[in-house]
Amino acid sequence: MTVSTIERLNPFVPEVIQDPYKFYRRYRELDPVHWGLAANPRLSGSWYLFRYEDVMQVLESPKFGREAAKVRDDGEGAPVPAAYRGFRTMVSNWMVFRDPPDHTRLRSLVNKVFSPKMVENIRPAIFNIADSLLDRVQARGEMDLVEDFAFPVPVMVIATLLGVDPQDRPLFREWALALQHASASRLTPSPEVYAQAEHATWGLIEYFKKAIAQRHTEPRQDLITALVKAQEEGDKLNDDEVLATCIHLLTAGHETTINLISKGTLALLRNPDALKLLRSHPELIAGAVEELIRYDSPVQMVTRWAFADVEIGDKLIRCGDSVGLVLGSANRDPARFVNPDVLDIQRQDNKHCGFGSGIHFCVGSALARAEAVIALNVLLNRLPELHLIDEKVEWANNIVFHGPKHLHVAFREPVAIAS
Numbered sequence: 426m427t428v429s430t431i432e433r434l435n436p437f438v439p440e441v442i443q444d445p446y447k448f449y450r451r452y453r454e455l456d457p458v459h460w461g462l463a464a465n466p467r468l469s470g471s472w473y474l475f476r477y478e479d480v481m482q483v484l485e486s487p488k489f490g491r492e493a494a495k496v497r498d499d500g501e502g503a504p505v506p507a508a509y510r511g512f513r514t515m516v517s518n519w520m521v522f523r524d525p526p527d528h529t530r531l532r533s534l535v536n537k538v539f540s541p542k543m544v545e546n547i548r549p550a551i552f553n554i555a556d557s558l559l560d561r562v563q564a565r566g567e568m569d570l571v572e573d574f575a576f577p578v579p580v581m582v583i584a585t586l587l588g589v590d591p592q593d594r595p596l597f598r599e600w601a602l603a604l605q606h607a608s609a610s611r612l613t614p615s616p617e618v619y620a621q622a623e624h625a626t627w628g629l630i631e632y633f634k635k636a637i638a639q640r641h642t643e644p645r646q647d648l649i650t651a652l653v654k655a656q657e658e659g660d661k662l663n664d665d666e667v668l669a670t671c672i673h674l675l676t677a678g679h680e681t682t683i684n685l686i687s688k689g690t691l692a693l694l695r696n697p698d699a700l701k702l703l704r705s706h707p708e709l710i711a712g713a714v715e716e717l718i719r720y721d722s723p724v725q726m727v728t729r730w731a732f733a734d735v736e737i738g739d740k741l742i743r744c745g746d747s748v749g750l751v752l753g754s755a756n757r758d759p760a761r762f763v764n765p766d767v768l769d770i771q772r773q774d775n776k777h778c779g780f781g782s783g784i785h786f787c788v789g790s791a792l793a794r795a796e797a798v799i800a801l802n803v804l805l806n807r808l809p810e811l812h813l814i815d816e817k818v819e820w821a822n823n824i825v826f827h828g829p830k831h832l833h834v835a836f837r838e839p840v841a842i843a844s
């Protein structure tokens with residue numbers, strides 16, 4: 426098939442979600458700057474970039490950004506329909522959907538509270554959380570790795586950082602999941618999904634309003650107090666932005682890590698030589714996590730809007746066009762990585778774009794790395810006989826935050842019963 430006749434890609438259908446890399450390879454080779462179907466069906470389409478060089482160019486260019494309103498006046502680029510007022514307003518204040526100067530202001534503030542010292546100080550808590558989660562399932566001999574381990578680890582960690590009472594963590598998980606389902610860039614969610622996110626938004630707003638008011642009079646050693654203190658000291662942060670930042674830290678703080686832990690475990694179990702090497706050389710874990718991010722990126726795609734006419738490859742991307750940057754494809758580009766389809770936990774030249782690049786580089790990347798390193802270490806040390814129960818994986822219906830919906834594993838050989 427030639428470039429001129431290749432069909433328009435729809436990256437949101439089940440067959441792509443089940444095995445995206447064979448599709449990436451095809452378009453990367455035949456039509457690397459491709460006009461495909463958009464996540465929003467009201468748009469005529471979207472550009473998709475598959476090559477590492479092109480993806481990095483857009484990530485680092487000021488000619489592309491996140492705020493559709495700067496170049497579109499039809500409302501089609503808004504992340505949430507106007508009917509869901511609370512959710513839409515809250516999401517519009519998330520740093521990830523803002524560009525300079527607002528993004529610069531919010532990012533500098535979050536950088537202050539999301540410091541390397543904070544990540545280092547939370548490491549013991551991450552270990553205790555991961556260890557305690559395995560305590561709950563140890564006697565069963567099997568678990569759903571997603572539900573029992575990969576999901577609760579980052580939610581419990583970010584709840585600890587925010588200073589949320591432990592008994593409220595299950596509610597936070599429910600709210601976070603509702604926002605995740607509605608905020609991921611994919612085919613337009615159903616009204617029911619948006620309604621659940623709207624309900625979760627108002628629950629979170631009420632919760633954090635009380636917490637913020639309390640921190641003004643009773644400060645603690647947590648991120649909410651740090652945000653309140655920064656506001657009191659004159660940083661330009663309004664009340665809505667404080668609320669939205671707390672909620673964004675909760676939601677963005679877990680989506681990537683869930684998939685990193687679950688898909689990282691899956692990749693190791695499917696590559697027994699790499700798993701054996703890591704078990705015998707645990708000092709390789711940090712590099713292994715970087716390779717797991719590259720090999721099967723937890724975030725497969727991010728979106729930008731063209732703020733000017735830009736030529737990439739042999740295609741003209743016009744101002745106002747939507748551009749999907751396929752990180753998963755870029756991280757498997759043979760023009761950038763040697764043997765890209767091979768999981769090599771000792772890979773040296775590994776400048777992947779799994780956490781993005783440029784001004785929107787993931788602010789929580791250091792925390793996500795720490796969570797993955799510790800969680801995988803605990804998992805492999807505690808469960809030496811870990812293996813898949815079923816090779817067939819049920820994937821969540823999401824190509825953006827791409828990961829298994831369930832991952833059933835066992836970790837103890839059945840004990841033979843004497844007859």
